[in-house]
Amino acid sequence: MNKKNWALFTLSLMGSSLAFAQNGKDSIVKQLDQVEVTATKYPLKQSQTGKVVTIITHEEIERSVGKSLGQLLTEQAGINVIGALNAPGKDQSVSIRGAGSGRSLVLVDGVPVNDPTATDNAFDINLIPTAMIERIEIMKGAQSTLYGSDAIAGVINIITIKPNINTPFNGKAMVSAGNLHSGNGAAQLYGNIANQLTYNIRYNHSFTSGFSTAYDSSKHVPGSIPFDNDAYHSDNVAANLGWTPVRELTVKGFFQYSHYNNDLDGGAYTDARTYNSNNKNLMLGGGFVYALPNTTIHGNYIYNTTDRLSKQDSAVDGYYIHDDFWGKSQYAELYAASNLGYHLTWLNGADYRYSSMNESGIYGSSPSTYKDTSVSQTSMYSSLAYNGPSGLSVELGGRLNTHSRYGSNYTYTFNPAWLINSSWKLYGSIASAFKAPTLYQLYAEYYGNPALQPERSTAYEGGIQYSSPIIESRATWFHRKTKDAIALNYINYVYFNQTEEQGQGIEWENKIRIDKFITLSFNYTWLKLKQVAQSRITNEDTTYNYGLRQPEHTINATLAVQPIKALYLSVSGHYESKRYDIGDYNSNTYAYYPDNTLNSFFILNAYGEYRICKGVKIFADAKNLFNKKFFTIRGYNSIPRIFLGGATFEF
Numbered sequence: 001m002n003k004k005n006w007a008l009f010t011l012s013l014m015g016s017s018l019a020f021a022q023n024g025k026d027s028i029v030k031q032l033d034q035v036e037v038t039a040t041k042y043p044l045k046q047s048q049t050g051k052v053v054t055i056i057t058h059e060e061i062e063r064s065v066g067k068s069l070g071q072l073l074t075e076q077a078g079i080n081v082i083g084a085l086n087a088p089g090k091d092q093s094v095s096i097r098g099a100g101s102g103r104s105l106v107l108v109d110g111v112p113v114n115d116p117t118a119t120d121n122a123f124d125i126n127l128i129p130t131a132m133i134e135r136i137e138i139m140k141g142a143q144s145t146l147y148g149s150d151a152i153a154g155v156i157n158i159i160t161i162k163p164n165i166n167t168p169f170n171g172k173a174m175v176s177a178g179n180l181h182s183g184n185g186a187a188q189l190y191g192n193i194a195n196q197l198t199y200n201i202r203y204n205h206s207f208t209s210g211f212s213t214a215y216d217s218s219k220h221v222p223g224s225i226p227f228d229n230d231a232y233h234s235d236n237v238a239a240n241l242g243w244t245p246v247r248e249l250t251v252k253g254f255f256q257y258s259h260y261n262n263d264l265d266g267g268a269y270t271d272a273r274t275y276n277s278n279n280k281n282l283m284l285g286g287g288f289v290y291a292l293p294n295t296t297i298h299g300n301y302i303y304n305t306t307d308r309l310s311k312q313d314s315a316v317d318g319y320y321i322h323d324d325f326w327g328k329s330q331y332a333e334l335y336a337a338s339n340l341g342y343h344l345t346w347l348n349g350a351d352y353r354y355s356s357m358n359e360s361g362i363y364g365s366s367p368s369t370y371k372d373t374s375v376s377q378t379s380m381y382s383s384l385a386y387n388g389p390s391g392l393s394v395e396l397g398g399r400l401n402t403h404s405r406y407g408s409n410y411t412y413t414f415n416p417a418w419l420i421n422s423s424w425k426l427y428g429s430i431a432s433a434f435k436a437p438t439l440y441q442l443y444a445e446y447y448g449n450p451a452l453q454p455e456r457s458t459a460y461e462g463g464i465q466y467s468s469p470i471i472e473s474r475a476t477w478f479h480r481k482t483k484d485a486i487a488l489n490y491i492n493y494v495y496f497n498q499t500e501e502q503g504q505g506i507e508w509e510n511k512i513r514i515d516k517f518i519t520l521s522f523n524y525t526w527l528k529l530k531q532v533a534q535s536r537i538t539n540e541d542t543t544y545n546y547g548l549r550q551p552e553h554t555i556n557a558t559l560a561v562q563p564i565k566a567l568y569l570s571v572s573g574h575y576e577s578k579r580y581d582i583g584d585y586n587s588n589t590y591a592y593y594p595d596n597t598l599n600s601f602f603i604l605n606a607y608g609e610y611r612i613c614k615g616v617k618i619f620a621d622a623k624n625l626f627n628k629k630f631f632t633i634r635g636y637n638s639i640p641r642i643f644l645g646g647a648t649f650e651f
Contacts, residue, residue: 037110038137038157040385040395041146041347042296042337048387050395050417050427052461052476054509056136063568063607065176065184066621066644069125069133070094073156075556075574077507077523078140078478081125082549085603085630085638087213088232089262089277092125096140097478098503098529098550099153100487103435103455105143107157109240109254111285112147115306116327116355119447121150121438124306127258127281128158129204129236131174131186135159140507141478142459144411144433145397148351148379152433152457152482161240162200165192176619176646180229182208184646198242207233214265215637227271230263253286264310266317268635274313275321281306295338304329314364323361323368327439330354335381347383347397352376357439373443375436376404383413391419401434406454409434428462437486441495447488449495457482472511479504490536490582490592499532499541522557536582536592546580548595549633553577566611575602581634601630620645 037043039051046053054076064072070084070092082093082101093101102120106113113123136158143151174186183206190200212227219226238256245251258281266272285302306327314320335349356374361367383397395415402408413431420426437452463476485501488494505527512520529547534540546552558572577600583593604626609619620643627641 036137038107038139038155040337040345040383041110041298041335041349042345047419047425048393050393050415050429052140052427052463052474052507054138054140056138058135061130061133061135062648063570063609063619064130065174065619065646065648066178066607066623066642067130068092069128069130069158071623072130072136073125073138075572076138077509077525077554077556078476078505078527079138080550080554082632085632086636087230087262087639088208088210089126089230089260090213090636093120094122094125094156095550096153097480097505098527098547099480099482100485100547102150102438103152105147105151105155107147107155108256108283109159109161110157111287111300111302111333112150112331112353113283113302113304114150114329114355115281116329116357116439117306117308117325117359119438119440119444121355121440124279124281126234126260127236127279129184129186129206129234131184131204132160132188132202132236132238133158134162140476141429141461142411142413142431142433142457142480144435145381145399145413145431146347146383148353148381148399148401149377149435152435152455152459153480160200160202160238161242162190165190165198167191168193170651172648172650174646174648176621176644178621178642178644180208180210180642182206182210182642182644184644196244198240198244200240202236202238204236205234207231210263211640212265212271212637213263214268214270215631215635216271217269217635225271227265228273230265232260232262234258234260248291250289251286252288254283256283257281264312266319268633270635272312272317274311274316276311278309278311279307294340295336297336298334300331300333302329302331304331319364321361321363323359323363325357325359327355327357329356343386343388345385345387347385348381350378350380352378355439359444368445373439375439377436378402391421393417393419403436403454406436409454409456423467425465426463427465428460430458430460433457433459435486437495441486447493447495452486452495453484453497455482455485455497457485470513472509474507474509476507477505478507485531487531487533489534491534491539496534498534500530501532502530503547504528517561517563519560520557521560522555525554527552527554537594549579549581549598551576551579551600567609569608570606572605572607573602574605576600576632579632596634598631598634601628603628603630615650616647618645618647 034046039049039053070081073079074081074084078097080095083090094104096104102122106123114121138156140154143155168191170190172188177183186204188202192198210230213230216227218224236258240254242252260279264275282305287300290297308325310323312321333351338346354376379401381399385395387393398412411432415429417427435455442448459480461478465474480503482501484497487498489496507525509523531544535542555575560570562568579598580595583595603624606622611617623642624639630638
């Protein structure tokens with residue numbers, strides 16, 4: 001870490017110290033008292049865990065109706081969702097702390113979800129609209145011990161179930177419209193009948209004529225044909241049911257079906273007028289919670305299918321594509337959390353994962369197909385946590401994975417923390433992680449490599465957190481080292497194992513209540529990546545001191561004003577420093593030129609809402625207020641200025 005970044009880290013601690021001196025040792029905490037379930041799989045206050053957890057509250061999501069899930073996540077420290085600021089329907093690659101897509105696990109209501117047809121096995125977050133989310137819990141750092149493969153960099157738990165509902169019939173509706181011929185509508189019914197049956201039924205529909213996915217670099221050339229806009233349409237329906245026949249037992253079931261269509265372009269700087277993608281996802285599952293006097297037993301099961309069809313008509317675009325991927329995954333889990341006394345909690349569990357996929361396609365005149373291919377993994381894990389009266393907490397855990405292709409492997413975690421008083425907390429961790437190659441990386445025609453080895457990483461982190469009625473501040477240092485990291489060779493387009501990949505950085509998160517009407521929130525992320533990989537120009541190994549599409553510096557800030565209870569106004573800014581992307585392709589040497597530099601950028605957003613009466617609210621949202629032209633992916637447009645307005649109704 002260079003002197004500049006040590007200085008930034010030191011300033012964060014000095015800022016927290018100043019706030020502590022102003023507010024005293026007996027401050028009433030807020031952030032440290034938030035209850036979350038992702039870090040330990042059972043309810044726990046943040047003050048009792050040393051893991052780095054960020055909670056996006058229901059109130060924050062309510063004020064993000066104009067944002068996609070990817071845009072909402074990108075505003076969090078340490079998270080970069082590549083594609084979130086591009087055209088609707090563009091691939092969303094979630095990167096936590098610089099780890100590439102597929103190395104962060106997505107949960108829906110605590111249950112892992114993925115897409116076996118995707119190159120990186122990552123779940124497509126385009127399938128979950130913001131309007132259907134209740135809250136989000138984000139846990140950063142290696143989490144393979146509790147959550148298994150794909151949790152190398154962190155876990156994102158998308159929670160859709162409404163808590164603490166006491167009335168039998170409630171409803172909510174939202175409608176909005178904006179420029180680019182865009183609109184969104186959502187409806188929800190939920191309730192609790194006789195304290196035995198809870199239900200939550202949701203529907204969302206959105207559409208836009210959009211803008212061109214690819215950047216038109218020839219639009220000023222006389223006689224050139226302008227690129228057309230790429231439209232997007234989506235429908236989502238979901239339901240959750242919970243039945244409590246006796247006080248100790250709750251049985252639950254859930255269903256979600258998501259479908260979206262979006263127009264595609266032919267690639268960077270390349271238009272396509274009849275190229276589109278049809279994406280379908282079905283999730284079915286259930287589970288139970290059984291509470292004994294000192295032990296709570298949980299069971300979960302999910303059946304998940306994905307169907308992705310891409311088609312392009314050669315009569316218009318001069319090229320024919322028909323590519324159909326179909327995938328299926330199943331996940332079953334049983335675990336128990338036991339109170340042993342003496343401030344000890346023991347978690348034990350086992351899970352089973354199965355994934356399969358197949359492809360049938362034609363590219364031009366060449367068929368691309370492979371038969372149904374599958375992998376499975378069985379795991380057992382255990383974690384012992386101590387939360388003592390002195391403020392010391394320690395978690396020690398381990399997992400044994402038995403993979404159908406790669407045999408047995410182990411991961412571990414050691415996570416101490418010390419709550420010094422009601423406001424200050426020190427924390428740290430060391431943890432290992434394991435990620436097997438995806439089915440696509442192993443078996444896809446042309447791209448697949450059956451000789452791939454699993455990724456293995458070790459992550460370290462440490463930090464300090466402060467919370468008072470005036471300021472909440474957290475500074476975290478992290479370092480991750482990965483052996484055999486999987487990447488695509490851009491010369492022969494075959495997946496390979498890199499020699500080594502390292503990532504380190506600092507996350508600094510703050511929320512300041514300037515007075516009871518004004519709040520300032522901001523976060524800063526410094527990220528430094530190092531990769532020893534095959535060169536993108538020759539086949540020799542090269543050391544890259546950066547990651548593709550990953551900025552070294554990222555800043556998010558929001559200033560919110562609420563002069564009266566009914567009115568809320570905010571302005572927010574998002575800054576990313578320069579980053580690198582794949583260079584232009586050389587058709588003579590069949591290789592790329594050196595990596596391109598994408599310039600830094602800053603965009604400004606605004607939001608306002610007014611509550612007309614109980615249950616009725618109007619709102620307006622503006623993204624990229626000054627219509628800044630910027631790029632996060634070479635050759636692809638980012639969002640222009642977008643306005644929308646609407647209303648919500650609750651009863």
